[in-house]
Amino acid sequence: MTCQSSESTETLESDRDRDRRANANAVESDESTIAVAMKDLKNTGWYWGSLTANEAKEILQDASEGTFLVRDSSQRDYLFTISAMTSAGPTNLRIEYKHGKFKLDSVVLVKPKLKQFTSVVHLVEHYVQLSRASDKAAAAAAAAAAAVAVASNSQPNGTVQLLLTRPVYTATPALQHLCRIAINRQTRRVQELPLPNRLKDYLTDYTYHV
Known part of the structure; x- marks a missing residue:
């Protein structure tokens, strides 16, 4: 017959809890990264979703x-x-x-x-x-x-x-989006441009060149 001290049991439970928290944090981080990636993709106009x-x-x-x-x-x-x-x-x-x-x-x-x-x-x-x-x-x-x-x-x-x-775009892209891409190709300092904040927010919502 063997027995296990309460200290050893507490250590094992602590390790399991730490592993569970680490796994939960990793999953949450992955979900966040993928969600942002999806948001950016949907803004491109060349993301076709479930196309075969x-x-x-x-x-x-x-x-x-x-x-x-x-x-x-x-x-x-x-x-x-x-x-x-x-x-x-x-x-x-x-x-x-x-x-x-x-x-x-x-x-x-x-x-x-x-x-x-x-x-x-x-x-x-x-x-x-x-x-x-x-x-x-x-x-x-x-x-x-x-x-x-x-x-x-x-x-x-x-x-x-x-x-x-x-x-290849799913549909003809909006002129505003094409202008946003053109501006992004010229500068990364959008906040310094003499534009209304609403337009700056639109530009920084998609910072890519394609």
Whole structure:
């Protein structure tokens, strides 16, 4: 017969309580991060929600290389997917979420080299900026950083060259939104602009360049 001291029992219960609190805090943090990511995505105009892979393929079928949209992933382990037109045709690039960060899913050797972001829109913005690089030095950097072999569930060898240049909008975006993007490309100091506070609030509600 064995017995356990009350002190040991209290220690075990304390450890369990701490673990439960840590798990609860992690879940709450994830929910908050994902909620903000969803809010930003819905403001973009190029987030298509529960669009299927086949529907995305039809939309992109006659588009130029680099045309893209973001939709909900049809795979349970992923939240979002980028559907894009590549040199090999329409393909789907999964977005991985882990520990409060979003990054492109990738083949094992490339995965550690890919940047992580707290926002899906920031992730897309990063690769759009690299893809749009015009000068040779920037283009070479883009080729090294953005044209990586990322996981693709629609290519025979599992890899595809990433190029994102032009989003497909669900509807014609409002002129105010296009102006907001143009202003964001020119300055990060919105609060210093000679504008009414209401307009400043609108500008800071979406701070991205795409």
